[in-house]
Amino acid sequence: MEAARGAFAEHGSEAQMEDVARRAGVGVGTVYRHFPTKQALAEALIGERFDHTIAYVRGLVDDEPDAWRALERCFEHCAARQAKDRAWAGALVEMAGGMMGPREDQKHELLALLDTLLVRARAAGVVREDLVATDMPALFCALASVVQAGGDGWRRYLELLLDGLRPPARS
Amino acid sequence: MEAARGAFAEHGSEAQMEDVARRAGVGVGTVYRHFPTKQALAEALIGERFDHTIAYVRGLVDDEPDAWRALERCFEHCAARQAKDRAWAGALVEMAGGMMGPREDQKHELLALLDTLLVRARAAGVVREDLVATDMPALFCALASVVQAGGDGWRRYLELLLDGLRPPARS
DNA sequence: AAAGATACGGAAGCGAGATTCCGTTTGTCA
DNA sequence: TGACAAACGGAATCTCGCTTCCGTATCTTT
Numbered sequence: 001m002e003a004a005r006g007a008f009a010e011h012g013s014e015a016q017m018e019d020v021a022r023r024a025g026v027g028v029g030t031v032y033r034h035f036p037t038k039q040a041l042a043e044a045l046i047g048e049r050f051d052h053t054i055a056y057v058r059g060l061v062d063d064e065p066d067a068w069r070a071l072e073r074c075f076e077h078c079a080a081r082q083a084k085d086r087a088w089a090g091a092l093v094e095m096a097g098g099m100m101g102p103r104e105d106q107k108h109e110l111l112a113l114l115d116t117l118l119v120r121a122r123a124a125g126v127v128r129e130d131l132v133a134t135d136m137p138a139l140f141c142a143l144a145s146v147v148q149a150g151g152d153g154w155r156r157y158l159e160l161l162l163d164g165l166r167p168p169a170r171s
Numbered sequence: 172m173e174a175a176r177g178a179f180a181e182h183g184s185e186a187q188m189e190d191v192a193r194r195a196g197v198g199v200g201t202v203y204r205h206f207p208t209k210q211a212l213a214e215a216l217i218g219e220r221f222d223h224t225i226a227y228v229r230g231l232v233d234d235e236p237d238a239w240r241a242l243e244r245c246f247e248h249c250a251a252r253q254a255k256d257r258a259w260a261g262a263l264v265e266m267a268g269g270m271m272g273p274r275e276d277q278k279h280e281l282l283a284l285l286d287t288l289l290v291r292a293r294a295a296g297v298v299r300e301d302l303v304a305t306d307m308p309a310l311f312c313a314l315a316s317v318v319q320a321g322g323d324g325w326r327r328y329l330e331l332l333l334d335g336l337r338p339p340a341r342s
Numbered sequence: 343a344a345a346g347a348t349a350c351g352g353a354a355g356c357g358a359g360a361t362t363c364c365g366t367t368t369g370t371c372a
Numbered sequence: 373t374g375a376c377a378a379a380c381g382g383a384a385t386c387t388c389g390c391t392t393c394c395g396t397a398t399c400t401t402t
Binding site for chain 2 (some may be wrong): 093096097128130135137138139141142143144145146148149150156157160161162163164165166168
């Protein structure tokens, strides 16, 4: 039934239960037998996305020796996913906003990983000194709105954003 | 009845007609006597905002001799307004997305003014050569999401964004 | 001051979606 | 194969906002 992913990816939280059911080829009742409420379904999907993202960033921490490149890939991955998934974009906005609510642990884990990347990047002198992990969600969020707005060409804006992260005295 | 501004500023397009009526101290019927539909009311308010913004930017074009400072003030003004007005943020997203729809003329006018600022800035060598007027809505939009997300401290992100606009070879 | 016109307020009507419920189908066990 | 249980599908139900409508209050005109 997780093919409901498609519906949420396409319509974000506006996705309709009936649409989800139709895509899965079942009746709405069946959907409700797996998830008590639309909210629950949405959260399950978002949790899944967090897991994917955490795994990806962990991969960067472990395997990407170039600190700057790691950040670059991090943003790139995030943007690319948002381009395909409206619900994820929404989740990020929520994360950037009140840092509260459910999935506290996942958010925390992700922030910790991002912090690791930033510590390395700062040590290597490839980013501004004042950039901290909690800034990242906000930046992802900014990127999200651009990605959503003009479907194409978000790469240009990504580059622009990355330029802004470089240390004041350019290399 | 334009005190309905408050409702839309606070809740964006989610504002409810009944709330609008309550704030205005009238019945919903009266609201509908002035605007045939919620959509119409929203558009009227947005049109108003466009006018304000156009006027502000025109002021910059006319009175701000420093090309870079003009851009800076432009973004600053935009962000500050978004912080107080969710509906405006929504309008920008829409503008950045499909460049179509109503208010074609206002959008055009605003873009023309922004273009003037950019032409000057590029001539003065204070921004990247590849920045064009149509990028601005997307950037405003990016800023918008940050402003909305974490109420405070959007100034930091604004600075970051502006840094990204500087020419590759920093002054 | 009375008749007619105009503007009001807010309850009733609707449409869109989420959620619930129950008759039916499919699968299991003896 | 027959009885019982679990899973289905999707119509009926509920809720929430927008929009419409009508009896009442206010203002104009003579």
